[in-house]
Amino acid sequence: MKKRIVILGGGFAGVECARRIEKHVRSNSSTEIALVSEDNFLLFTPLLPQVASGMVQTRNIVIPIRTILKKTKFYENRVQGIDPVSQKVSLWGTPERHGITLDYDFLVVALGSETNFFGMQDVEDNSFKMKTLKDAVDVRNRVIDILEQADNESDPDIKKSLLTIVIVGGGFAGIETAGELHDLLTDAVKYYHTISREEIHVIVLESGDVILPSITKKLAHIAHTKILQDGIDVRLRTVVVSFDGDTVGVEDVDGNMHDDIHTKTVIWTAGVTPVNTVKRSVFKTKQGKIEVDDHLEAKEYKNVFVAGDCALFHDVDGKPLPPTAQVASSQAKCVADNLVSIINGKPIRTYEFKHKSHMALIGKRSGIASLFGMSVGGILAWMMWRNLFITKVPTFSKKIRLILDWTGDAIFDRDISRLKFTNNKKVKEYETEAELDDFW
């Protein structure tokens, strides 16, 4: 009898899992694989800061899922609900067609996470994020927008506030974004005749004692020194308590108020939380994540496996594993192996996570890397990072295009075009208001 595996999610976890199962499945075999994702591409999230800075082109950090997974049936749909009792998944319809219900024998939940504002609605309403491709494009356009506005601004306070960017979170996303944007701004400023490099102010706020808390102290220190040298303002043990679009309220971790920061641009990278579909599911969750056993199977329901940001798995020290691409793809491999074992009537394996490497890019031609126990900084780490990345990109054409982008960046000037794809709500409201004064 046919066995049907349904994988929910098209990120690193979902796609890696399907890929690995495909390797064990012959055509016309008794195993069917289906994958559901709201986007028809795999997004290379670690490259988002480079899209935000225009270092690489938007389209080059995505790969169509259909070109990677040839034996998997793909559904571009949002998941409406999961019913692990009757073993069914329901998918939302679109305005043009009905929803779909899929039956499964085995389910893999790999739906990932979204940005967590910890309930601060004002901060959420007024901040930029760095989680999706749209987020990165929005950030890029915002940065160019800042320069365009500041260049013709006569009020020095407004100009200063425009040229201040606050990045919340000193993890990989925050530090890499700060480095990339600082480089973009200082490069692009030559086209804006009334703005000098010294007027650009990039601030990173981190609640912990160090930046990049998930890596070794030594590496984090190299990174910290580098970004201070670049002129980025790093404030540790500092948390955001409010942001109304003009003023960021900040406190230290002991609850003492600090001076407000005047800025119109906050980029929030300070945390993620599993998507709502998972939180509101019938699975047993803790902090929104699904509790799993040693084999990554959901605790109360058989035949349901969980991988990536929505799985709650503790390492040997009892700490939950971080929501990174590395963890997601190593869990996906274990889930794939276990599913193949179950179908073939073999015993399943226990999941274990080993940190392979840590790498981060910090601005142009610098980075940090740990590999085989060594800590490296500067241009060497930057080269290692790029080479590692190229090996992870699954299709040949994208490998070439990425290399061309990076080469082009070394040769050509920054592209400062601001492509407005999104209908900014704020601007729209203003337009309606302003039309009333339209006396022509």
Added chain:
Amino acid sequence: MKKRIVILGGGFAGVECARRIEKHVRSNSSTEIALVSEDNFLLFTPLLPQVASGMVQTRNIVIPIRTILKKTKFYENRVQGIDPVSQKVSLWGTPERHGITLDYDFLVVALGSETNFFGMQDVEDNSFKMKTLKDAVDVRNRVIDILEQADNESDPDIKKSLLTIVIVGGGFAGIETAGELHDLLTDAVKYYHTISREEIHVIVLESGDVILPSITKKLAHIAHTKILQDGIDVRLRTVVVSFDGDTVGVEDVDGNMHDDIHTKTVIWTAGVTPVNTVKRSVFKTKQGKIEVDDHLEAKEYKNVFVAGDCALFHDVDGKPLPPTAQVASSQAKCVADNLVSIINGKPIRTYEFKHKSHMALIGKRSGIASLFGMSVGGILAWMMWRNLFITKVPTFSKKIRLILDWTGDAIFDRDISRLKFTNNKKVKEYETEAELDDFW
């Protein structure tokens, strides 16, 4: 005394005009140039169909205006109004800063045009356009969306309707878009296992007796034969009278109703009209265009020149010149020359338009071209088109990137990623509705 030239519009006309004046202006001269545009880049509109098909990357058909115009003060603003009596232009503010008023000694109005639906609100609400970069990106994503939806559609009528695309207008934009999209669809279909090439139906509706009415009969015939061979369905003397999102109502030009076309995707390329700022201005307009004299100066106001789509200029046969990039840049050159002459106290020249060449791309590796009186079709025309284009792109880095895109396309497979930058209103409405049924 300083003379200030203010140019409104950052399209081919505005940018070409500023460029040409810059050539005659030494630094520290007595002439100041300012250019106002709502986008900070020049858009190569003739390449929009290639962005829609993914042949070239979005960012490669735009060039930041600040990198082309080094001596011009640039304002990224929308124009609120023009007061030719007191010689002032007012610019809208943004939510973050006030509006600006610019004084001028000489004004160039080159604000271009927008899509004209001739008052059919239902068609406007439900159709895609091909005028801006966002339009082209929307069309591209829509085409991939169609494939994703049709692949999992079990109802044959809905599937057929999804796989039918109607393009309204048989001019350059319509024919090139039809060719590009037809090629994209037939290439991409191999990743969609339940869809066959034969199910794809691209229809072009043109109200005139021939396609490409602005070029010679011979060339138009070559183009027509080519697109019929490709399998594109061309219906002449046919006009759209309604489109509700599901059904296109069509008539022939004599007013006889034809069979409805069932489709969910209409792309409208059937006409343009000057922007509202021009229409509601105090200038004397006809069909929205500003009436100009032989020197391209506005008829009732001195020191105001007009170039491009918003100028009404008749050729020797008394026909208004078409709204093309070629006309726009030839008018811009004349306006620039006349402004320089006036400032230097020399006589101004009369504008005259000579058709230099006609070129169009029709799908992959085919096109039509007329140059030095010859008519060419097929791959030769396609190569001429590309070479001509490369010479028109002003910056070296974009030349290289475009060539790389075209080379890449010849080697690599189609990229079928659907990047959702825009918040589709329709989908949003549906989501709110659907949430009510959310029983999980």
